[in-house]
Amino acid sequence: MRYLPHTDEEIRSMLNAIGVPSLDALFDDVPTANRLGRPLAIDAALAEPQLMAHLEALAQQNDAARALSFLGAGMYEHHIPPAMDQLLLRSEFYTAYTPYQPEVSQGTLQAIFEFQTIVCELFGMEVANASMYDAASATAEAVLMARRVTGRRRVLVSDGLHPESVQTIETYLRNVDHGEKHVSRVKLGDDGRTDLAALEEALGAGEDAAVLVVGYPNFVGCVEDLDALRKATQAKGVLLVTATHEPYALSMIKAPGQCGVDIAVGEGQALAVPPQLGGPGVGLFAIRGGKELLSQMPGRLVGETVDQKGERGFVLTLSTREQHIRREKATSNICTNHGLIALAMTIRTAMLGKKGFVEVGRACLAKTEYLKKKLLETGKFTLPFSAPTFNEFVVRRNDGAAAPLLAALAAKGILGGIALSRWTPFAGQAAHDKDFLVAVTERHSREDLDRFVSALAGA
Numbered sequence: 001m002r003y004l005p006h007t008d009e010e011i012r013s014m015l016n017a018i019g020v021p022s023l024d025a026l027f028d029d030v031p032t033a034n035r036l037g038r039p040l041a042i043d044a045a046l047a048e049p050q051l052m053a054h055l056e057a058l059a060q061q062n063d064a065a066r067a068l069s070f071l072g073a074g075m076y077e078h079h080i081p082p083a084m085d086q087l088l089l090r091s092e093f094y095t096a097y098t099p100y101q102p103e104v105s106q107g108t109l110q111a112i113f114e115f116q117t118i119v120c121e122l123f124g125m126e127v128a129n130a131s132m133y134d135a136a137s138a139t140a141e142a143v144l145m146a147r148r149v150t151g152r153r154r155v156l157v158s159d160g161l162h163p164e165s166v167q168t169i170e171t172y173l174r175n176v177d178h179g180e181k182h183v184s185r186v187k188l189g190d191d192g193r194t195d196l197a198a199l200e201e202a203l204g205a206g207e208d209a210a211v212l213v214v215g216y217p218n219f220v221g222c223v224e225d226l227d228a229l230r231k232a233t234q235a236k237g238v239l240l241v242t243a244t245h246e247p248y249a250l251s252m253i254k255a256p257g258q259c260g261v262d263i264a265v266g267e268g269q270a271l272a273v274p275p276q277l278g279g280p281g282v283g284l285f286a287i288r289g290g291k292e293l294l295s296q297m298p299g300r301l302v303g304e305t306v307d308q309k310g311e312r313g314f315v316l317t318l319s320t321r322e323q324h325i326r327r328e329k330a331t332s333n334i335c336t337n338h339g340l341i342a343l344a345m346t347i348r349t350a351m352l353g354k355k356g357f358v359e360v361g362r363a364c365l366a367k368t369e370y371l372k373k374k375l376l377e378t379g380k381f382t383l384p385f386s387a388p389t390f391n392e393f394v395v396r397r398n399d400g401a402a403a404p405l406l407a408a409l410a411a412k413g414i415l416g417g418i419a420l421s422r423w424t425p426f427a428g429q430a431a432h433d434k435d436f437l438v439a440v441t442e443r444h445s446r447e448d449l450d451r452f453v454s455a456l457a458g459a
Contacts, residue, residue: 068448069415072392072439073219074135074162074245074267075275078360079443084347093343102315109314112302112339115346122250123264124257125286129299131342132283132334135267136168139213139243141285141298141332142263143169144176146211146239148296148331153182154208156238158194160218163423165243169213186212192222192385192394194229203236216242216256217249220437221392222385226259239263247271247284248441249390251361263287272345282341294318298332363442364391371440371449378457384435392439394420402436408459414452 006014011023020026027035046054059065069077088094092107099105099112112130119128132138143155155173157166170183186202189195194214203209212233217223226242233240242256244266256264268282269275287293295318303317352360368391375381375395382396395417397405402419409416417438440449 063413064415067410067413067415068452070417070438070440070444070452071275071415072246073418073437074164075278075281076246076248076270076391076439076441077275077443078248078270078441080272080274080348081351084344084351087347088340088344093340099316102313106314108339109302109316111343111346112337113304113314114350115342116302118346118349119268119284119286122247122255123244123261123266123284123286124255125261125264126257126289127294127297127301128284128286129297129301129337131268131337131339132265132285132299133338134269134279134281134283135162135243135245135265136165136283137334138265138267138283138285139165139241140168140172141334142241142243142265143211143213144172145263145293145296145298145331146241149292150210150237150239152208152210153177154206154210155183156186156199156202156209156212157183158186158212158214158218158224159188160192160194160220160222160224161213161215161243162219162245165213165215184209188218188220190385191387192220193218193224193387196225196228196232199229199232203232203238207236209236209238211239211241213241213243216244217246217253217390217392220385220394221389222387223249223253223389226254226256226261230260234260241265244284245270246390246392248357248361248364251358252365252390257286257288261288262293268341268345271348272341280338280341282338282345296331299334300337360442361390364440367391367442367444367446367449368393368440370446371438371453374449374453375456378453380457384432391441392437394435395438396432397434397436401433403433405456405459406436409455412455412459414455416452416456 015022071077093111099108102109116128116130120126132141139161147153147155155169157169166183173182184202184205187195187198189198199212212229214224214229216226224242226240230240239262240260241263242261242265244250244256244264247266247268247270264284264286266284268284269280272282273280285297285299287297297318300316301318302314305313305315307313349357368389372383372393376383380398382398384394384396401421403421406416406419417436419433420435420437421433
């Protein structure tokens with residue numbers, strides 16, 4: 001159903017029904033001193049041609065939109081086909097909200113069901129929910145879930161987890177634990193992956209550890225050795241959680257479920273929408289099988305059923321009333337989902353298919369390795385971490401700080417990456433003001449990469 005505004009006659013009828021003479025009279029309770037008392041100081045409305053010209057002029061001022069970008073750190077710019085945008089504009093999707101009434105929400109419910117199926121296939125897990133707000137909230141919810149499942153309180157967080165996800169976890173726990181601190185950090189090794197010796201020490205510090213959370217790939221782009229991490233945590237009864245901000249990486253590396261991960265979370269933005277001032281995102285959340293996990297999974301879940309005629313249908317399942325009316329008793333206070341962005345990810349992934357998904361991953365990996373080689377050939381940069389990467393990696397400048405170098409590139413229309421000095425100290429490590437994070441996608445041509453190397457070397 002398309003949105004239609006109320007007519008003047010309908011508005012008068014509604015005002016008469018409640019005994020109010022005008023719309024302004026609805027605000028009589030607002031003190032006069034708190035009212036503006038004049039029209040808003042905005043320009044008069046423009047005719048459509050003038051409005052379009054004005055918007056185009058404003059867009060021309062957006063230098064960043066025309067820049068050659070190598071930004072990443074959790075938000076990635078991949079190709080989004082126009083066909084996806086057109087499908088999203090269908091009104092039954094664009095205005096859809098919570099499908100409480102399944103008999104009139106089968107389309108929305110089926111789209112969410114397909115989304116859950118895709119997330120399970122990406123992560124190699126058995127059950128996924130209907131999406132969460134973003135990767136950071138999904139990660140924090142995974143921590144809370146792990147504590148409920150194990151009955152323990154201490155949380156081990158790898159220094160390779162996205163710093164903003166760490167902050168979100170700490171914010172959640174600050175209120176739950178009434179100010180007590182139960183987050184312990186596990187440092188990175190020299191290769192850029194979670195240090196196994198440091199992990200063993202943290203695990204041995206007591207029997208109260210509930211969960212280990214690692215990035216996969218981690219924040220510095222390195223692919224963690226999940227098999228080794230799983231072996232260490234399983235011996236202590238500690239749940240293992242992975243957070244994947246770049247879903248295309250799963251085209252080239254082992255799925256978390258193949259490595260025995262208990263909860264896999266992530267960010268679907270790269271498969272759904274371009275980066276837009278840091279959002280919006282779509283949180284991915286999947287678990288391995290088992291009643292003890294399923295009963296504690298946050299968010300909502302769409303399940304498949306049959307109607308009275310035996311026809312296939314879809315419903316919300318395992319959605320507890322506490323999420324809506326007794327929030328202090330709820331397993332999660334996230335009682336909706338990012339439906340439109342989840343649908344965008346579903347459409348894009350279906351367009352790609354498994355073959356296309358892998359082809360994009362191979363292109364990202366090949367172009368990343370090419371850029372690494374060219375940067376090393378300049379003699380002005382090194383790569384501080386030796387662990388395998390996918391499409392993101394840390395570059396260290398040999399002869400100065402990274403921030404002024406990146407500022408010089410930005411003045412030339414190249415967004416060359418993100419200085420890690422932004423997070424000080426970075427992820428619990430010693431601060432390296434020479435380091436910056438670079439991300440490559442299939443959108444970069446060889447000419448783009450060569451131009452970037454030349455600009456870095458000559459800046």
